[in-house]
Amino acid sequence: MTIQFNDPDRPNSYIGKTVPRPNATKLVQGRGRYVDDIALPRMLHVAFARSPVAHAKIGEIDLDEAKAVKGVLRVFTGKDLAEVCTPWVAVLAHLKGLKSPPEHPLAVDRACWVGEPVVAVVATTRAAAEEAASLVMVDYEDLPAVTDTMTALDKDTPVIHPELGDNLAFRRLHEEGDVEGAMAQAHKVVSARFRTARHTGVTLEPRSILVDWNPAEGQMTAYHATQAPHMMQTVFAKHLDIPESRVRVICGDVGGSYGIKVHVYPDEVATAAIAKMMGRPIKFIADRLESYSTDIHARDHEIEAKIAVDKDGKILAIDVDDWTGIGPYSVYPRTSAIEGNQVVNLCGGPYDFANYRAQTTVVFQNKTPTCQYRAVGHPIAVAITEGLVDMAAAELGMDPVEIRRRNMYADDAYPVTSPAKMRFEGLSHHASMDKLIGMMDYDALRADQEDARKRGKYRGIGIASFIELTNPSPFMYGIGGARISAQDGCTVRMDPDGSVVALSGVTEQGQGTEAMLSQIVAEGVGVNPSQVRIVTGDTQVTPYGGGTWASRGAGIGGEAALQAARALRDSILEVAGAMLQADASTLDIRSGQVVDGDSGEERMPLEELGRIVYFRGDTLPKDLPRELVQTRHFITMEYPFAFTNGVQASYLEVDTDTGVVTLLNHWCVEDCGRVINPQLVDEQIRGGIVQGLGGALYEEIHYDAYGQLLNGSMADYLVPMAAEMPDMQIGHVETPTGESELGAKGAGEAGTAGAPAAVMNAINDALRPLGAQVTEMPFTPERILRALGKIED
Amino acid sequence: MTEMFRDKVDVALTVNGEPVEARVPAGQHMIDFLRLDLGLTGAHASCEHGVCGACTIRVDGVSVRGCLMLAAQADGAEVWTVEGLTDTAAITDLQDAFVARNALQCGFCTPGMLVAAEELLSAGGTPSRAEIREHLSGNYCRCTGYEAIVDAVESVAKARAGKGDA
Amino acid sequence: MKASAAGYARAENLRHAIEMLVASEGEGRVLAGGQSLVAAMNMRLSAGDLLVDISRLNELSGVSQEGDTVRIGALTRHAQVGADPIVRARVPLLAAAVAHIAHAAIRNRGTIGGALAHADPAAEFPACALALGAEIHVEGPEGDRSIPAEDFFEDVFTTALEEDEILTALSVPAAETGEVQLIEEVARRSGDYALAGLCLVRRAKGHRVALFSVGPKPILATGAMTALDAGDVDGAVAALTSEIDPPSDTQASAAYRRHLAGVLLRRAVARLEGDRT
Missing domain, CATH: 3.90.1170.50 (Aldehyde oxidase/xanthine dehydrogenase, a/b hammerhead)
Incomplete structure (x- = not known):
């Protein structure tokens, strides 16, 4: 029996609903156990x-x-x-x-x-x-300390690890089509130098x-x-x-x-x-x-990039030269080459174009090691891509929404393989963009922008489409020899009182993993979520799994939980069928009761079934299986990653005297496939956006030329606080993955992936009448005033 | 002459309504005293330099950074932490609103955030969203992006104001 | 990190506190609100101090008006300064400054005397004291003395206070009728130290301009004041930008801060003009 997700009136319809997190109450009472x-x-x-x-x-x-x-x-x-x-x-x-x-x-x-x-x-x-x-x-x-990324490979730069020969940790060049040819024949070629600052997670x-x-x-x-x-x-x-x-x-x-x-x-x-x-x-x-x-640092990249377009705004080619410094060691066991690799994989992601060249150069330096941090590589790739697309649009005098619509993969084009050789199962760029434009009332916002400009205020609208890698298969780490599990398991059992315990290999760090699992298990078995206890985070107890990263908790751990829950339901019904002398296929479990599937008539509470199985098993047929515990493991097979997509927009005002940016509004439409808990997904998106806004406006680790960290305190490394952050409007398009019954992809990182590019484009939209442009993050008041030529040294 | 100074200091205070007597190291801050000596692990030590707000507690009726107040200074003080505010049901509506709105994710900032928010709410009136954001501007949350927290505080302010009118 | 203090003593009265400072032979540190000192101790920027806790000395707290002078006790907490009716009516600059100082929990505990004695060049209150022409009252083993704000702030975290003296109060002239007091600052985030800040006071006698976060101490911009008195705003901005020598750090360069100081002066003057109409 498959779940009719589209029917909101189906029995036990917890998947897709906002259900409170079972572990939130203890945290608001200060009863957490860190x-x-x-x-x-x-x-x-x-x-x-x-x-x-x-x-x-x-x-x-x-x-x-x-x-x-x-x-x-x-x-x-x-x-x-x-x-x-x-x-x-x-x-x-x-x-x-x-x-x-x-x-x-x-x-x-x-x-x-x-x-x-x-x-x-x-x-x-x-x-x-x-x-x-x-x-x-x-x-x-x-x-001697090596601190500058761009000169790390120069002949006269000391080699940090002489036994390795040079300071090059990793280099990858990906080429597809004829970039040089496309650039030569293009109507316009726009180039830019981007810089993303060194961040840390705090x-x-x-x-x-x-x-x-x-x-x-x-x-x-x-x-x-x-x-x-x-x-x-x-x-x-x-x-x-x-x-x-x-x-x-x-x-x-x-x-x-x-x-x-x-x-x-x-x-x-x-x-x-x-x-x-x-x-x-x-x-x-x-x-x-x-x-x-x-703590690991991340995102310390310098990029030269070019885009070629024809006169209709069609993207002909993208060329990216990415450099990053990772510290003196690649971080174990995921390595510090993944972020640069992601930049190569993800640039140009939403767009249907033919000619692509990207190289990442990953060098050693004497700074804190860098490694994977929320939305690994995405904020960089999205900033490059969306920055270039906006610049091309400006060059052509084309609306930034229009140029995207002309280039995004059609919603019915899937499956497709991108020029970066990423395989997309099903994305919804156009539907997402349409929804975003409606939510933000794009035309009204443009009118407001014009009106503000008449009053001497510089407001800007920034759009950023993006793709997001979730649900990684062993192609991410396991294939390279790391014992990092891409599969995950869940054991679901029914106890004598009819309650259900689920043990999962994915973990909770606040995103709501346990709520998500409780909903899935509740629906899968047929009990109320309050009847489900979730156990995570104990290697001696839970099935083997990868844990929670790369937005895999719901897509991988959730599917394992669903399959285990469905299996337990079948086991329970087999016992119930024997006890009630009914064909198990005619029975169902709803709200903790065995019921007749057609009429819904209550036949037996689960606690009665539990009493018989656990205490009066002698009354059941000798050969009747009575395993009220089931384990299932899940791994994706068809695609190396489940890509999601979305689009964000930022509306902001730039004070051209001080350089201060005020965020006025922010929107995000994203498609993470099946939404299990709308509230949790929205809050993941919001939290992710604000983490991205931090990168756009505040966050930057500073080192001096000798490798001394200059701003290692919370007073000096600025993170987003409540007063400056905007309210955010979140919308969804749902394109479930066909890899699983659940159809869920990840949602944890999309906000962070797109927000910096949206802010960059909005600032540049605001500054364009003044002939200024910023591409170096974070966009501090000073960088903005320097772009405006208002500061004299 | 330094016998005037003590490296261990006797204090008598009330914590969550209960009398406490202790001898504390001269340099120990309140949050370590509460967590290590009294087992009150609700409020958290995070930055220990007064910026993040995770250690926010109530001392003599106002919100205070637990890491910027020495335990030695607490002699005679009345201290409330999330545990006591929970036991006395003083902030139940606020806690319920946080859960209902998912105004917490990892929960590490939440006990401090609640104390800060309650200070604003107990001042009465219905603060604007900007006023709520400003009052909470010293409490760092990396997870939520703050909007859900503002929503939760705003909803409680409105509910309490409504009750006042009735 | 965990602070290490060599010792702690609670002062019973001002004399007792001074005696302990004298006895500590230079190792003593006055602990009031603790919002800067305890942070510095926790970061091990200050270790092994003998702490003289004066926070219980009620006689050092509170606001009073004597004739044309408003006296603010050193232990008056920022939040009390901001809410005090006398301050709000007669020294509105201080009340306005409070909103810029850190966050509610800090303002609940930090004291105005502590802020002045700490003399952080990026802090609001020292610049306010300078703009207002405040007198700073201190008490030491030899008795009390008063120091004009202009002589009090000497360098980064350095004042005219002797090591066995305690700051007891500041007194400021109560605003006369028609007097305007304004504070303008730009900070990266609400409650952060300003990238640059400016206090502007306009009295019958003339303008007073003090800046913070643009040098090693709060700066009285006398050139700008003279130009403003002459009604020359452009001249005031020019004078201002030449009479400061701001620092560069990870938040902003000297050039940015200098530019910002001029912007803030123009904004403050625009508010003055707005006030006039």
Whole structure:
């Protein structure tokens, strides 16, 4: 029996409805249990002495003063930990040529970025550990620091890792068609240089881990704020030489992730190694100041790009030269080449054109390592593409909506393969654009803009279409050799009281995973969502899975839950059929009752069925299967990724005296396939948009030429706050994927993908009458005034 | 002469309506005292330099950054955290509105956000959305994008104003 | 991070506080609202201090008017300054400045005396004191003295306060009839330190202009004041931009700040004109 999703009156119709999150109430009552809320007997705290310089040989280490601090129990150097923990190398076989040196939990001979952990201090309190860490004396012999991306490969630039030969981590060139020919024959060619700033995630809960090694059981338990518990289980087991089955990773409440908490961090592995060495629980909670220099950074790209159009605005070719600096190590195990690779994969994404060339050059430098962060590569690719399209439209005197309509893949064109060789199963660019234009009342907004201009106010409208990669298959990581699961599992069982428990390999970081799963399981089995308990984030308990990243929770984890729930329903009905002497196919389960499928007449509550199965199984036929527990795993097979699409618009005002941008309104129409919980999807989109707005207006990690981090505090690294953010109008088009019964694709990153480009285009729309244009993010007041030529140095 | 100064300080205060006596380290801030000594883990330590607002608690009737007040300064103070405000049902409508509107995702900012929002609401009247945004402008939320939070606070303000009229 | 303080003592009265400062032999730090000091301690920018907590000294809190002078106790919290009826009526600049200072929870606890003594060049209150021609009252082991705001602020986080003195109050001339007091600033986000800010006071005697976040201390723009007195706004902007030497940091360059100062002056003057009509 397939679910008639289009029928809102179907029984148990929880999928598609706004259902409250089961775990929200505890969080508003302050009853969440984040890692730092956990205290274990004999627990100790670790703090790290970190490199204050970007690149240096580590000489003498003097630990005497540190050891003398009251409360300090042990101090570990890189050499100490290297004895129990093997180093890792973050490469993937399918990213040809990607190289990276071995990385240790604590630097052994050399420190390669400001913030790299060098010495670990273990004490009875965090305060004592910090005090002691500040007294660790390391003799750093300065080495030249490589900080500029664009000159990292120059002959006279020092090579950070001489054994690798040069500072090139990865380069990929993709060519399709004849770009040179198309450019030569084009009506117009527009080129621009784009810059996206180095960002970091600023999860409100810092990175957190508490590791307990029980030598008596040979078991390690890590309470970890992570997106991928099973991946971390593998990592700890492999590098600390523990059988995988003897590592348990428990992930309770997590205070925000956004990709930051899906990576292997040296200080976290060090914490696990120390726990194993000391046989006591060790807690590491990153301090905010060390978060800025040690949480992964992202999006530090410089791009030269060109677009060629004919006189009707048809895109003939796009040419992209992308450069990014990733720090001294590729980050384990996902690698730091993925973001640049995504830029190559995603540029030009919404558009039907023939000639495409894109190259990404990924270089080492002495800064904090970069890796995957919400909407990996998308904000960059969308800014390049949509920036170029707007510039081409302006050059042609064409409306920015019109030029997009002339180039977007027709909604009935699918499946298609893009010039970047991405395969699209089904997208809805035109329907989404039509809906957006209606929602924002585009013509009225243009009239308002003109009216404002007459009053000397510079307002602008910016549009950004985008595609978004979700539901990745093993083609993302597994094919390259990483033990990162693209499949996910769910076990659903019915307990004697008729309630249902679902254990899932995907995890909750606040996006509403558990609500989404409870709705699916409730509908799949036929009970109220309140009758479903969801268990996630415990590798000893849940089926094996990849966790929550790349917007895969609903599409992959949700489908596994649906299939498991449907299987449990069948098992229950088989028992019910025997008990009621009815053909199971005539029965259904609705709101926790076995009912007659046609009439809806109640035949038996599930708790009665549970009572018989669990306590009076003797009354059932001997050969009757009575497995009221079912597990299903799901993996996508047809497409490497489930692409989604959408379009955003920004309306804003630029103060041309101060350069300050005021956001007036923001719209997003997106298509994530089947919407399971409209409210949760909308709030994912809104939160994602604001994260994107941060990149557009505020967020930028600054380094000096020596690799010193200049703005590593919350007072200096600006994130969006409530007062400046706009209200946002969200709309949907639903094109379910045919890969699953559920039809859900991901929704977590679309907002972040499109928002920066929409803001950039809106600012440039506002500034166009003044002959100014900005392409370097964030669009600070100063950058805008400089573009306007109003600042004299 | 430094015997005038103590590196451990005796304090007596009330926390969530209950008397508390403790000896605290001179440099310990309120939020560590509440979390580590009293087990009140509702309010969170996040930036510990007064910017993020995750540690916002109520002290002597007003919202305060828990990380910018020393526990030693709390002698005689009346302190409320989300746990106490929950137990006394002082902010039930606000909490319900946060859940109904999904005005929280990861929930890490939420206890501080609630204390900040309640301060505005308890001033009475029906603040505009801009006033709500301004009052919450010192409380960082990375998940929601703030709109749902503003919606939830606005709905409670309107509901409370409605009740006042009736 | 976790602060490390060498010691803490609660002052019973002003004399007691001063005695402790004297006894601490330079290691003492006055703790009032703590909104800057505790943050600095938590960031380990300040460690090993002997803290003299004066926050309970009620005699240092509150606003009063004596004749044409408004006296504001050092421990008056920002939120109280902003809400005080005397301040709102007679020193509207201070009330207006409060809205720009950080966020509600900070304003509930931060004190005006603390803000003046901390002397952050990006803070509003020091520039307000300068624009208003305030007197700053301090008390030390030898007794009390008053320091004109123009002599009080010396450099980044540096004032004329001796290390065993405590700032007790500031007094400002109450606004005369027709006096206008304005504050203009541009910050990246609400409550952030200003990229540049400006206070403008117009009295019968003439204009006073003070800027913040454009140098190592709040700056009285005397050239701009003279030009404004002569009715020359362009001249005032020109004078202003030449009498400041703003810093560059990750938020803005000196050139941007200099430009902004001129914009703020024009905006403040436009508001003055608006006020006149």
